[in-house]
Each structure stands twice: as C-alpha cells, then as structure tokens.
Amino acid sequence: MNRIRILAGTLAVAFIALLLTSCGDADGDQQSASQAQSAIQAEQADQPAQIEQTQQAEPEARVQVIRDRAFLGSPDAPVVIQEYSDFL
Amino acid sequence: MIEELVRTGVARFEYSHIINHGRPSMLGALATECGGDQGAWWSFHDHYMSQWDFSREGAIAYAASLSLDTEEFTQCLDSEKYLELVEGQHRQAVADGANRTPTVRINGEGAAIVADALIEQVLTLAAELEAEG
Numbered sequence: 656m657n658r659i660r661i662l663a664g665t666l667a668v669a670f671i672a673l674l675l676t677s678c679g680d681a682d683g684d685q686q687s688a689s690q691a692q693s694a695i696q697a698e699q700a701d702q703p704a705q706i707e708q709t710q711q712a713e714p715e716a717r718v719q720v721i722r723d724r725a726f727l728g729s730p731d732a733p734v735v736i737q738e739y740s741d742f743l
Numbered sequence: 744m745i746e747e748l749v750r751t752g753v754a755r756f757e758y759s760h761i762i763n764h765g766r767p768s769m770l771g772a773l774a775t776e777c778g779g780d781q782g783a784w785w786s787f788h789d790h791y792m793s794q795w796d797f798s799r800e801g802a803i804a805y806a807a808s809l810s811l812d813t814e815e816f817t818q819c820l821d822s823e824k825y826l827e828l829v830e831g832q833h834r835q836a837v838a839d840g841a842n843r844t845p846t847v848r849i850n851g852e853g854a855a856i857v858a859d860a861l862i863e864q865v866l867t868l869a870a871e872l873e874a875e876g
Contacts, residue, residue, distance in 0.1 A: 728755035
C-alpha cells in the first residue's frame with residue numbers, strides 16, 4: 656500500500672507541474688460526441704501499434720510497453736491517464 | 744515519474760491533441776504524428792513540450808536531428824497526412840469537456856481536474872486496486 660501511495664503521490668505531483676506549465680482555453684468545434692468518436696475510432700483502426708520491450712529500469716518493471724500515437728503503456732493497465740493538451 | 748507508473752503497469756498514459764492556437768498548434772500536432780510514422784512520436788511530444796519553434800523548418804530540422812527519413816517526414820507534413828486525425832481528437836476533446844489545457848482525466852473521469860481532487864482521485868483508485876488484489 657505504501658508503494659502505491661508513493662506512486663500515486665508522484666503522479667499527482669507530475670500533473671500539478673503540468674497544470675502550472677501550460678494553460679489555455681479550448682474554442683474548437685462543438686460537433687457531436689458520437690461523430691467525433693466515430694472519426695477517432697476509424698483513424699485508430701488504421702494505425703498499427705509498435706510494440707517494444709523497454710529497458711528494465713527496476714527488477715519489477717516487466718510490463719511490455721506499447722508505443723503508438725495515442726498511448727504509452729500496457730493496454731491492460733488498470734488506470735488510464737488521459738491528457739488533452741496543446742503544445743503551445 | 745509517469746514513465747515509472749507506466750513501466751510498472753499501474754497506468755497507461757494517453758495523449759489527445761487540442762488545437763487552441765491555430766496554425767502553430769496544428770503544425771506541432773501534425774509533425775508529432777508524422778514523427779510517429781518513424782517511431783518518434785514521443786520524441787516529438789517531448790520536444791514540443793520543451794521549446795517554442797513551431798515552424799515547418801524547425802520540425803524538419805528536428806526530424807533530421809533524430810536521423811529520421813526527412814524526405815518521408817516532409818512529405819507527410821506538407822500533405823497534412825494526419826489532419827483528420829488531429830481534428831478528430833480536437834473535436835473529441837471538446838466533446839469530453841476538455842475546455843482548458845492541459846486537461847487530465849483518469850479512467851474517463853474528472854475533466855478539468857484541480858490538484859486536490861486529482862490527488863484524492865488517484866489515492867482512491869490506488870486503494871480500490873489494492874483491495875481487488
């Protein structure tokens with residue numbers, strides 16, 4: 656439990672830093688969610704994931720990491736952190 | 744830090760583009776996706792998070808610095824190969840209520856999370872996961 660709490664705390668600190676370093680307002684299109692979801696699903700279906708075995712930073716780090724345009728990590732990870740952001 | 748959570752299988756990190764600042768925002772997003780064609784998506788992501796050159800030339804120069812195929816990269820960028828993808832992610836983000844950047848959601852919850860709520864949400868989730876074994 657302590658380890659999970661430490662990881663959770665670390666995660667929280669990381670996102671606080673993100674929130675402090677970037678801010679802005681979205682003023683984009685307001686198309687329906689269903690239309691947008693369909694478009695994204697169609698795009699993602701065309702994009703094969705590249706599977707890499709990352710370096711073993713720690714003895715327990717044996718999770719296969721999948722890298723593609725949309726996500727980093729195991730597709731089976733219980734927690735999904737979704738960031739919506741602009742580089743500017 | 745996030746990388747550790749990802750590597751240990753606790754979390755998966757996903758990123759969706761929001762285009763708030765017109766052409767420079769779009770160019771950064773398109774260049775990142777084109778970099779992804781050659782296995783450099785996250786390199787471009789980290790690059791654009793740490794500098795402010797959102798020019799076409801800057802993107803090509805960065806691709807060259809990564810020893811990517813710059814001809815392929817330039818063709819991808821100039822043809823706006825991933826325009827529909829980026830626009831689709833932006834529309835989805837707006838539909839999800841991501842009206843400020845960065846917006847972070849955990850397991851589909853908590854658009855526009857504030858720090859205290861985020862901490863509480865992560866701790867709660869971690870406790871639930873432990874209880875589930």
